[in-house]
Amino acid sequence: MELGLMDKNPTKLEHFDDMWRLESTATLLSHLKGDDGRHVLTLDRTIFYPQGGGQPADTGFVLIHGFDNNKFLVSDVRSKDGIVFHYGFFENLGGEFEPTLEKGKEVSLFVDQPRRKLNSRLHSAGHLLDICLPRIGLGNLEPSKAYHFPDGPWVEYKGTISQNEMQSKQKDLELEANALISMGGKVSVDILPYDEAAKLCGGCLPDYVPKVSL
DSSP states (O other), rough: OGGSSSSSSEEEEEGTOOTTEEEEEEEEEEEOOOTTTHHHHHHEEOOOOOTTTTOOOEEEEEEEEEOSEEEEEEEEEEEEETEEEEEEETTTTTOOOOOOOOOOOOEEEEEOHHHHHHHHHHHHHHHHHHHHHHTTTOOOOOOEEEEETTTOOOOEEEOOGGGGHHHHHHHHHHHHHHHHHHOOOOOOOOOOHHHHHHHHHHTTOTTTSTTOOO
């Protein structure tokens, strides 16, 4: 795949503006076919979440305006150097016919809602653990890896817990998480100055969040 032929402008990530927006429009910037047979589209903007942060990519479809076989099934989404790549296949295309799409075509985007909701809930559950740990005396642990996939999500932390505390802390964590879930609350995404974020999080942020990062 000749990435050099693609537009170098970063893709606008619309889920930062509205995380629950699952339908949108965009402009096609490039269309190529990879060595594995999949087609790839790049757009000026997208509501599709590219795999990252431990969360799997969105799936769904893209409708190409002014193109007969216009339904592009999105099977994977990745980001590199600020550009989002939508991988997939055109529905109902048979034989050796290869569509050629021109830059500038308008497209409509549709994200698979059940998949996005499940992936978002699993990702939020990982952050719930981050909130719980300082509350049970484990604020020294730093999250290092996460896997928010439905087949077995987990979060890995750097640090140590004494062996004689392991069982009791596990129980404390379960009780604290259940208490916060029972309280309910709105899940949202915001980009804030450090002090403002700390105030919203009970007065402080975990030690692993540097003050210059927000």
